[in-house]
Amino acid sequence: MDEDALKQVERLTMFLFERVDEDPDKAAGTITAVVEEAFGAPPMLSSSTEAVVLTNAGSVLINAGSRTENETDLARGELWMQAVVDSGLLDGTDREAAALYNLANSRLALTDISYSQALRRDSHGERVRAVAEQRITDKDRLRLARVELTRAAQLTSDPRHKGMQLCNLANVLDHSGRWVEAYDAYVRALDADPDNGAAAGNAAVLIERAIGNGWDFDGHLCSLYDHYLARAKANRAVTVSVAGEHAARKYDAMELLGSNKPVFDPPHEDAYRDWVAHHRLALIAALEGTGGHSEDGRWDAIALASVTDTSNSSVAPRVFSILNVLKGDFLVARRLAFEAEQVLDETGGWHLHDSDTGTYTDTLQYEVHGEAVSKLVLAHRAALDVLDKTAVAVNDHLEVGDDPTKVWFRRFWFEDKRCTQLREKLITHDALSTGILSMAELAVDMGPGGMYKHAQDVRNAGTHRFILVHQGLAEVESSLTMQAMTLAGMREACHQSLTVARAAFIYLVALLAVYESRSAPDGAPTVPLFLPDAF
The missing domain is CATH 1.25.40 (Serine Threonine Protein Phosphatase 5, Tetratricopeptide repeat)
Structure with a gap:
């Protein structure tokens, strides 16, 4: 030129x-x-x-x-x-x-x-x-x-630019009802740029909405709201520069709630609990930590409170059993990932842990073998198996009528195989549309060209092929039989799969709660979920 x-x-x-x-x-x-x-x-x-x-x-x-x-x-x-x-x-x-x-x-x-x-x-x-x-x-x-x-x-x-990009990503997710993922993106935006008042203010707006929808947990969300709103007010000038005066005025008009509950968990003697809190993987309504109501180690407390029961049966509705199984599946995947990372942190993947009873052939390609890395692969696969089961749960409880053995998360939410139209049976109630949209978009992001495509590809490889994890110091080629991955890449994929599965579980509970609140006829009996202390 x-x-x-x-x-x-x-x-x-x-x-x-x-x-x-x-x-x-x-x-x-x-x-x-x-x-x-x-x-x-x-x-x-x-x-x-x-x-x-x-x-x-x-x-x-x-x-x-x-x-x-x-x-x-x-x-x-x-x-x-x-x-x-x-x-x-x-x-x-x-x-x-x-x-x-x-x-x-x-x-x-x-x-x-x-x-x-x-x-x-x-x-x-x-x-x-x-x-x-x-x-x-x-x-x-x-x-x-x-x-x-x-x-x-x-x-x-550039920290300022990174914060703006992640804040915009969070906004896009939030606009589709994907508030769990949006919150994570706002936090990452603030990690990059602690002065990003727009990210802090938008996080406060998201939390305010969660409180209004009844998701508060021992006052924790109120304290979290105050934490982020105060940061937005303190960084008004940055908000104006990245999001405009109108955004700053919105945060100016919002009032602090004055909650005094701790915002973040203090360190625990339980390394597993600290790991879960650090990665925001707890199944609770609180968006940070593991909650303050339970010190007995049972802090994955999110559940469906009640359902409409028109059958007059003495048996609890099936959805409670479904959610119990689904929660247990996720918790096992999460525990496997933690145990694997504990060992890998100790050994760096360079040698076997003393607890591993296997012997493995040295292929001279810096490969990582043993129980720890296999646990990581299994954790990743088990976490993404939860996604398909969330679709099965919706199919069952909303009585969609599909064959449960042919329900797949990536296709269930749509009328057509090209995923161009939301399924009519799922959005007959206007109030359900946002919940269905959040699942449908998440499914799109698991497919080709999506932001979680890598996690899905690893899941497919872990199911039908062999995943070969290595240290990345030598060129290791993939083949039709074997997919090569670095240890860092495998850990990242596992974290991503757990994050996605957690979001899907919380979206599922929220969706079912909205469905129940809208579908109960006046005067219909409800069945609350009460768990005995020894359960």
């Missing part, structure tokens, strides 16, 4: 960047004309410098399109950013992260317009359902945006 033309685009971009709000339509038209003259339409790139200039110009166009809700400008910005990413000229750099962030933002702005249009078309008052169905219509664009934000955060070295 002509150097003078490139400099002209760069100068214009810098000029318009601070002036987008003055006249976004004019800014979009001007930057489009200059970029297309310099780069062509679609843009052609031949150097990393050109890719950086186009990334910055695309940021101006996407910001302008977002202000005016101009789908043409946003689609063009999406095209520019896709060209940058596909060029590979910025691979593995902070600049690639910036392009991915812009690309995700263009996709999200387009879906926001779709939601607004869907709500305007809604003539039956089913607003929640209308939004859920539109998000599934836009599922591919949303899936890509979640992956791009995740990847951008992995690449970014």
